[in-house]
Amino acid sequence: xxxxxxxxxxxxxxxxxxxxxxxxxxxxxxxxxxxxxxxxxxxxxxxxxxxxxxxxxxxxxxxxxxxxxxxxxxxxxxxxxxxxxxxxxxxxxxxxxxxxxxxxxxxxxxxxxxxxxxxxxxxxxxxxxxxxxxxxxxxxxxxxxxxxxxxxxxxxxxxxxxxxxxxxxxxxxxxxxxxxxxxxxxxxxxxxxxxxxxxxxxxxxxxxxxxxxxxxxxxxxxxxxxxxxxxxxxxxxxxxxxxxxxxxxxxxxxxxxxxxxxxxxxxxxxxxxxxxxxxxxxxxxxxxxxxxxxxxxxxxxxxxxxxxxxxxxxxxxxxxxxxxxxxxxxxxxxxxxxxxxxxxxxxxxxxxxxxxxxxxxxxxxxxxxxxxxxxxxxxxxxxxxxxxxxxxxxxxxxxxxxxxxxxxxxxxxxxxxxxxxxxxxxxxxxxxxxxxxxxxxxxxxxxxxxxxxxxxxxxxxxxxxxxxxxxxxxx
Ligand SMILES: [Fe+2]
Numbered sequence: 001x002x003x004x005x006x007x008x009x010x011x012x013x014x015x016x017x018x019x020x021x022x023x024x025x026x027x028x029x030x031x032x033x034x035x036x037x038x039x040x041x042x043x044x045x046x047x048x049x050x051x052x053x054x055x056x057x058x059x060x061x062x063x064x065x066x067x068x069x070x071x072x073x074x075x076x077x078x079x080x081x082x083x084x085x086x087x088x089x090x091x092x093x094x095x096x097x098x099x100x101x102x103x104x105x106x107x108x109x110x111x112x113x114x115x116x117x118x119x120x121x122x123x124x125x126x127x128x129x130x131x132x133x134x135x136x137x138x139x140x141x142x143x144x145x146x147x148x149x150x151x152x153x154x155x156x157x158x159x160x161x162x163x164x165x166x167x168x169x170x171x172x173x174x175x176x177x178x179x180x181x182x183x184x185x186x187x188x189x190x191x192x193x194x195x196x197x198x199x200x201x202x203x204x205x206x207x208x209x210x211x212x213x214x215x216x217x218x219x220x221x222x223x224x225x226x227x228x229x230x231x232x233x234x235x236x237x238x239x240x241x242x243x244x245x246x247x248x249x250x251x252x253x254x255x256x257x258x259x260x261x262x263x264x265x266x267x268x269x270x271x272x273x274x275x276x277x278x279x280x281x282x283x284x285x286x287x288x289x290x291x292x293x294x295x296x297x298x299x300x301x302x303x304x305x306x307x308x309x310x311x312x313x314x315x316x317x318x319x320x321x322x323x324x325x326x327x328x329x330x331x332x333x334x335x336x337x338x339x340x341x342x343x344x345x346x347x348x349x350x351x352x353x354x355x356x357x358x359x360x361x362x363x364x365x366x367x368x369x370x371x372x373x374x375x376x377x378x379x380x381x382x383x384x385x386x387x388x389x390x391x392x393x394x395x396x397x398x399x400x401x402x403x404x405x406x407x408x409x410x411x412x413x414x415x416x417x418x419x420x421x422x423x424x425x426x427x428x429x430x431x432x433x434x435x436x437x438x439x440x441x442x443x444x445x446x447x448x449x450x451x452x453x454x455x456x457x458x459x460x461x462x463x464x465x466x467x468x469x470x471x472x473x474x475x
């Protein structure tokens with residue numbers, strides 16, 4: 001079955017479809033008929049519009065939802081700045097500053113779980129580019145927490161859309177638009193501004209977040225692939241309306257605004273949306289449903305064939321953020337070095353591992369819950385051990401990545417690393433280059449050496465001199 005097997009059973013229902021116009025009502029008749037804002041909405045509800053794009057954005061980009069709720073979102077006290085000491089979503093509290101732009105290849109050991117903190121205080125900005133105040137760029141986070149959010153607390157980010165990639169533990173997320181259960185090997189997107197709280201369904205949580213300060217995620221174009229494959233639209237799941245009725249309890253509303261944390265109080269639950277309709281909503285997706293494609297002849301295509309979601313810059317085909325996965329798949333290409341090639345990329349590549357072992361890095365340094373960053377034009381590729389193995393391997397059809405799921409946040413932007421990412425997390429592997437690429441050995445032999453080798457009666461040995469299949473460039 002092309003779906004993941006989860007330890008934690010599903011407990012909610014959803015509506016299916018990516019970028020589909022959805023509507024949902026928790027009480028029959030709560031959605032007004034035809035009109036968005038009737039003089040008196042059904043059952044005494046307030047009508048409220050949530051705009052995820054400018055009113056006048058082109059129709060194919062336009063994302064808005066209408067919410068029908070017990071009290072409007074505006075009914076709260078003024079926001080006040082909250083503590084900075086334990087809140088790590090901005091680089092030393094000034095976006096654009098204390099970000100280290102360095103060309104080194106970086107790799108991190110698995111990040112620790114701090115069981116004393118909740119979702120909000122377990123967010124750590126590790127790298128990023130751009131500025132949420134200009135609605136440009138991205139932020140990359142490690143999250144790790146051991147406590148559910150306070151039962152009367154809600155959070156939202158005004159800075160961008162959160163693409164959440166759980167690595168450990170299950171997120172039980174209550175949003176204004178309904179509830180989602182998000183498990184490792186699933187991802188979830190919570191768009192800018194939507195209020196939610198995170199419960200820990202089965203103990204501590206850890207994972208990765210890509211925050212998109214500009215635009216929204218879309219499915220990639222398929223080009224000659226055609227109308228199906230990769231992530232299919234029908235497999236994305238949006239919540240159904242679900243509401244609580246609570247107008248006499250004090251609630252805390254936390255806002256991430258330009259990377260800072262603010263708090264307001266209100267005497268009613270923010271989760272009081274009885275019905276909604278529109279195109280702006282949270283959703284989740286099971287990575288096990290990804291329809292992976294690849295070469296059935298020789299070479300392998302660019303890893304863009306593994307793109308789940310993309311957010312394009314103003315240049316079509318150039319992404320501010322691509323979310324790319326490396327699922328289990330068959331390799332059948334003939335006469336091909338099957339791991340990724342060595343390369344330098346004008347895009348930056350941040351990688352993480354949800355579980356298993358990534359097939360391009362078998363040396364043990366790239367571990368689940370760890371990460372790597374290969375920035376703009378920083379050279380990288382298989383480590384020496386992987387290269388040796390792959391160069392001499394018998395090229396039978398083989399399945400790679402079984403039980404594994406690596407992913408990449410790829411961006412056209414140069415990504416800077418925060419103080420937390422460089423120092424405070426204390427996970428940077430100082431010996432990354434020493435272990436990976438410095439041991440690479442030269443195998444180059446001039447043609448005369450090959451001729452002499454044969455004249456001496458030596459036989460061609462796979463992977464050694466004279467093995468024409470291994471040295472195509474000088475044959
Ligand atoms: Fe790469």
